[in-house]
Amino acid sequence: NAGVTQTPKFRILKIGQSMTLQCTQDMNHNYMYWYRQDPGMGLKLIYYSVGAGITDKGEVPNGYNVSRSTTEDFPLRLELAAPSQTSVYFCASKEAASYEQYFGPGTRLTVT
Amino acid sequence: AQKITQTQPGMFVQEKEAVTLDCTYDTSDQSYGLFWYKQPSSGEMIFLIYQGSYDEQNATEGRYSLNFQKARKSANLVISASQLGDSAMYFCAMREGPTYTGANSKLTFGKGITLSVRP
Numbered sequence: 186n187a188g189v190t191q192t193p194k195f196r197i198l199k200i201g202q203s204m205t206l207q208c209t210q211d212m213n214h215n216y217m218y219w220y221r222q223d224p225g226m227g228l229k230l231i232y233y234s235v236g237a238g239i240t241d242k243g244e245v246p247n248g249y250n251v252s253r254s255t256t257e258d259f260p261l262r263l264e265l266a267a268p269s270q271t272s273v274y275f276c277a278s279k280e281a282a283s284y285e286q287y288f289g290p291g292t293r294l295t296v297t
Numbered sequence: 298a299q300k301i302t303q304t305q306p307g308m309f310v311q312e313k314e315a316v317t318l319d320c321t322y323d324t325s326d327q328s329y330g331l332f333w334y335k336q337p338s339s340g341e342m343i344f345l346i347y348q349g350s351y352d353e354q355n356a357t358e359g360r361y362s363l364n365f366q367k368a369r370k371s372a373n374l375v376i377s378a379s380q381l382g383d384s385a386m387y388f389c390a391m392r393e394g395p396t397y398t399g400a401n402s403k404l405t406f407g408k409g410i411t412l413s414v415r416p
Contacts, residue, residue, distance in 0.1 A: 216402055227301070227388050227406030228342075235399055243403060275342060284330055284349075284397045286404065288342035 187211050189289035191276050197295045198266040206261040206292050208276030216279045217259040218286065219243075219251065221272040228275060234259055235281070266296045300324065301389050301407035308412045310379045317364070318374040318410050320389030326350075328395040331372040332404065333363065336386040345387075348372060376412075384414045 192207045210217065215236045220228035220243075230243030234253040248270060250262040259278075263270060273293050277286040302321045310316040322331065333345040348356040348363045356363040364373040376383055386409045394401030 216398075218403075220406075225408070227390075227408045228404070229406070230403055233403060235402075241400070244405075273340065277342075279397075279402065281398055284332075284347055284392070284402075285344055286402075287344075291340050291342075293340075 189276055189278055189287050191274075191289040191292050193292060194290070195293045197297065198263075200266060200268065200296060202266050203262070203264050204266070204294075206263070206274055206276075206294070208259045208261065208289060209257050210259075210276075210278040210287070210289075211257065212278060212280075212287065213256060214278035214287070215256065215281045216286075217253065218277040218279075219249070219259070219261045220275045220277065221245065221270075222275060222291075223272050231261065231274075263294075268296050270294065271296045299407075300405045301391055303389055303407035303410050305410045308410055309415060310376075310383075310412065311415050312381060313378055315375060315377045316379055316412065318376070318387050318389075318412065320372045320374065320407060322370050322372060322389070322391050324370075324391065324393050326393040326395075329391055329393045330397075331363070331365070332390040332392075333361070333372075333374045334388045334390060334406075335383075336388065336409070337382075338385070342388075346374065379414045381414050381416060384412060386411050 218233040219231040232251040276289040279286045335343040389407045390404045
């Protein structure tokens with residue numbers, strides 16, 4: 186049982202490039218989330234999903250897109266990367282009837 | 298107003314002593330939940346403890362307890378018998394609404410408090 190896995194662990198992007206951050210969970214959780222954590226700050230919600238085919242915006246969705254075609258996967262797409270997107274990105278998941286979110290190890294992204 | 302406020306600067310505690318990390322929150326919902334997460338230097342987010350707004354007892358999990366004062370809108374984390382491995386960043390977070398589902402499941406985090414445990 187791997188829990189929540191994220192790839193890649195680290196990535197450096199040039200301004201204007203695009204990339205997809207991968208998130209997979211093997212706990213059959215319906216709910217999945219993407220957060221970003223800027224240096225010295227708390228986490229902010231980018232997008233979340235309550236099940237396959239259903240996604241919704243969080244607090245800071247601009248510059249990102251998500252999709253949820255399966256229960257297991259919740260990729261986060263960055264189009265036209267900007268320096269302001271330099272951050273650590275965390276994916277999380279939870280059961281519908283539980284309060285606890287399980288976090289992945291994070292992806293550290295630098296945009297230069 | 299900020300929903301979660303953690304204003305303590307870096308905190309220091311002697312090994313084996315207790316420490317309290319402060320968290321105040323702001324919500325107009327009657328039903329909500331408060332969380333504490335630990336983030337060691339390795340970066341992962343570790344769930345510590347949860348308190349529901351209608352829970353009558355303060356939550357406890359091993360050496361962690363939550364001092365919940367609803368009228369003051371505070372949810373302070375108490376760590377007893379501090380250990381060197383407790384050195385980390387600690388985040389308070391809140392979900393709002395009567396259920397754990399849908400938009401009510403979203404978490405709002407504070408900026409965190411750095412705790413250093415001295416040997």
